[in-house]
Each structure stands twice: as C-alpha cells, then as structure tokens.
Amino acid sequence: MNWAESVEWLRTSPLLGITVTVGAYAIGRWLHRRTGSQLAQPVLVAIILVALFLWVFDVDYADYLIGGAYVGFWLGPATVALAIPLHREWGHVRRHAIPVGVGIVVGAFVSVVSAVLLVQWSGGDELIQRSMAPKAATTPVSIALAQTLHAQPALTAVVTIVAGITGAVAAPAVLRLARVRDEVARGLAIGAASHGLGTARALQESPREGAFAALSMGLSALATSLIVPWLVPLLLQ
Amino acid sequence: MILGLVAILLCQLAGEFVVRLLGLPLPGPVVGMMFMLAILLIRGADSRRGRIATAAAPLLKHLQLLFVPAGVGIVVLLSELRDDWLPISLGLWGSWLVGLLVTGWVVTVLIKVFEGRRGEGS
Numbered sequence: 001m002n003w004a005e006s007v008e009w010l011r012t013s014p015l016l017g018i019t020v021t022v023g024a025y026a027i028g029r030w031l032h033r034r035t036g037s038q039l040a041q042p043v044l045v046a047i048i049l050v051a052l053f054l055w056v057f058d059v060d061y062a063d064y065l066i067g068g069a070y071v072g073f074w075l076g077p078a079t080v081a082l083a084i085p086l087h088r089e090w091g092h093v094r095r096h097a098i099p100v101g102v103g104i105v106v107g108a109f110v111s112v113v114s115a116v117l118l119v120q121w122s123g124g125d126e127l128i129q130r131s132m133a134p135k136a137a138t139t140p141v142s143i144a145l146a147q148t149l150h151a152q153p154a155l156t157a158v159v160t161i162v163a164g165i166t167g168a169v170a171a172p173a174v175l176r177l178a179r180v181r182d183e184v185a186r187g188l189a190i191g192a193a194s195h196g197l198g199t200a201r202a203l204q205e206s207p208r209e210g211a212f213a214a215l216s217m218g219l220s221a222l223a224t225s226l227i228v229p230w231l232v233p234l235l236l237q
Numbered sequence: 238m239i240l241g242l243v244a245i246l247l248c249q250l251a252g253e254f255v256v257r258l259l260g261l262p263l264p265g266p267v268v269g270m271m272f273m274l275a276i277l278l279i280r281g282a283d284s285r286r287g288r289i290a291t292a293a294a295p296l297l298k299h300l301q302l303l304f305v306p307a308g309v310g311i312v313v314l315l316s317e318l319r320d321d322w323l324p325i326s327l328g329l330w331g332s333w334l335v336g337l338l339v340t341g342w343v344v345t346v347l348i349k350v351f352e353g354r355r356g357e358g359s
Contacts, residue, residue, distance in 0.1 A: 017306075025302040043301035047308035054309070061313045068306030074296060075303040079266035080248045081293035083273035090278065099347035107340030115332035124324025132328045136336050139307065140264040158311045158318065159329045165308065166333055168301065174334070180341035182348055189341035193333050200300035210297075216340075218267045225262035 017067020082214035089211035107192035108223035111136035167194020191216025241292030
C-alpha cells in the first residue's frame with residue numbers, strides 16, 4: 001500500500017477535477033428537480049460544491065483546473081452549437097430585426113453607463129469603474145476590453161461571471177415581475193445582461209428565448225466592444 | 238453524430254483563427270457560431286434531426302455544466318474583493334438590473350410598434 005503516492009497521483013490527474021465537476025453538477029440537477037427552486041440552479045450549486053471541496057481538501061484552483069479545463073473546453077463547441085436554436089428561430093429573428101438591433105445597442109449602452117456611474121456614486125475608484133464597464137459582455141470579450149481599458153482583468157472576470165450567474169438564477173423571475181412577457185424581448189434582455197450563463201437558463205425556459213439570448217450574447221459582445229473604448233473615458237471625466 | 242461534432246469543431250477552429258487573423262473584438266466561438274449559422278442557412282436543411290443537431294443536443298442541454306470550472310475560479314478571487322464590496326456589488330447588480338429591464342422594455346415596445354404597423358399595412 002502506498003497512500004501518499006496514490007493521493008499524489010489523484011491530485012495531479014485530470015480524473016479528479018472532471019469527476020468532482022460532473023458529480024457536483026449532477027447533485028445540482030438533483031437538487032433543482034427536488035426543490036423546484038429557482039435559486040437552486042445547477043451551475044450555482046455545482047460551483048459552491050466544487051469550491052467547498054477544494055477548500056475542505058486543500059486543493060489549489062490550478063490543480064483542480066488540470067481536470068476542470070477538460071469540462072470548460074466544451075464551452076467553445078457549445079457556443080458554436082447555439083447556432084442550431086438560432087437557425088430554428090431565424091424567421092423570427094428576421095421579422096424582428098429592428099427591435100433586435102435597437103434593443104441590443106441600447107442595452108449595451110445603458111449597461112456600460114450605469115455600471116460606471118453607480119460605482120462612481122458609491123465611492124469606487126477609477127480602476128474599479130473601468131473594470132466594471134464591460135461586465136455585460138461575454139467573459140473572453142469583457143476580459144479583453146478590461147485590458148484595453150488598463151483595468152483589472154481579474155475583477156472584470158469576477159463581475160462578468162457573477163452577472164451571468166445572477167441572470168441564470170434571477171433573470172426570468174425579474175422579467176416576469178417587470179411584465180416583460182414576450183419571449184423575444186425576454187431572450188434578448190437575458191443575453192444582453194447575462195451573456196452565456198443567462199443563455200443557458202433561457203434555453204431551459206423555452207427554445208425561442210434561448211435562441212434570442214444566444215443572438216443577444218453575440219451581438220451584445222460586439223456592441224459593447226465597439227462602445228466601451230470611447231464611452232468609458234468620457235464617463236470617467 | 239461524429240460528423241456533426243467535426244462540423245462544430247471546424248466552425249470553432251475557423252472562428253478562433255479568423256478572430257486572431259483580423260484582430261476582431263469577439264471571442265472565436267461566437268464567430269464560429271456565426272459560421273455555423275451561415276452554413277445552416279445556406280444548406281437550408283432541417284436542423285432539428287440532422288447530424289449537427291444530434292451532436293449539439295447534449296452540449297446545449299448541459300450548457301450550465303460547462304461554466305462550472307470558470308465559476309469556481311471566481312469564488313477563489315472573491316475573498317480579494319472585500320475592501321471594495323459596496324461599489325462593486327452596487328455597480329454590478331444595479332447595472333445588471335438596468336441593462337436587463339431597459340433591453341426587455343425597449344424590445345417589447347418596439348415589437349408592439351412594428352407589429353401594429355405591419356397589421357395596419359396588411
């Protein structure tokens with residue numbers, strides 16, 4: 001028997017990270033079905049469980065990523081796969097081209113302005129204001145924009161993902177309260193405020209909502225990256 | 238299924254390559270999604286039961302799973318934000334709410350306006 005060597009193998013093998021990730025997600029799905037609670041979104045439950053696991057067993061995030069990266073890799077192909085619901089809804093997209101275009105540009109604009117101004121008013125310094133500005137865009141874009149703004153990419157990554165998780169948990173209920181009932185409007189709003197994580201939730205609400213969220217995620221990323229470089233310096237003065 | 242997966246991976250590959258080649262301000266997979274959409278629109282085939290749809294189905298069904306590793310990374314970073322929690326949380330959730338509601342309302346109103354006009358025209 002060689003306990004230490006076996007544990008060391010486990011710690012550095014991708015198998016552990018993959019098993020913990022998929023297992024935590026399975027528990028998240030079970031909890032979601034069991035409680036029927038909006039709050040118990042599988043992604044949120046799984047993130048908390050994996051973080052707890054890493055904390056309890058004192059595993060570094062870098063070691064976890066040896067396996068976790070295999071799961072995260074599929075996010076790229078899954079984003080490409082969003083073209084399929086989008087294609088199915090293409091007739092609706094064309095019919096609503098103007099509301100889609102205007103809604104996304106307005107959404108990206110108010111997201112950037114409100115992020116910077118709210119941080120300004122509540123006493124956040126300029127670095128935080130710049131780091132928060134691109135948070136509505138999907139993570140790789142928001143991080144790239146944080147770099148061009150000379151902000152803190154790590155902070156941008158955190159707020160971007162929290163904005164996404166918030167959307168996955170709360171966006172459908174908030175939109176219901178605000179009486180936004182049209183599936184096209186709901187999907188576009190979720191994709192504009194909560195990018196891919198919101199899209200994952202919208203897909204579960206309805207295929208049409210998911211398709212418009214996917215479209216909105218892509219176009220909002222484009223709109224945000226066109227708006228941020230000139231708008232943020234104006235807001236900071 | 239496998240051919241569909243190859244098509245998806247090829248679209249991502251092309252997207253990642255083109256983004257770097259042209260210096261586009263978009264993630265490679267998002268451009269890959271546009272390529273895939275273009276292919277589906279040109280082929281005009283039924284995307285519900287095709288090879289690509291079969292390969293895409295499990296990825297889309299469990300999209301939430303794929304965000305878990307990145308999400309765990311931010312939990313690790315959260316502890317470093319304690320000093321500035323007020324402006325960060327206010328800016329984050331305030332702006333999230335504004336972005337969500339303004340987009341939802343603007344699109345709702347515009348859809349009504351354009352549907353109304355179309356209705357009058359016909």
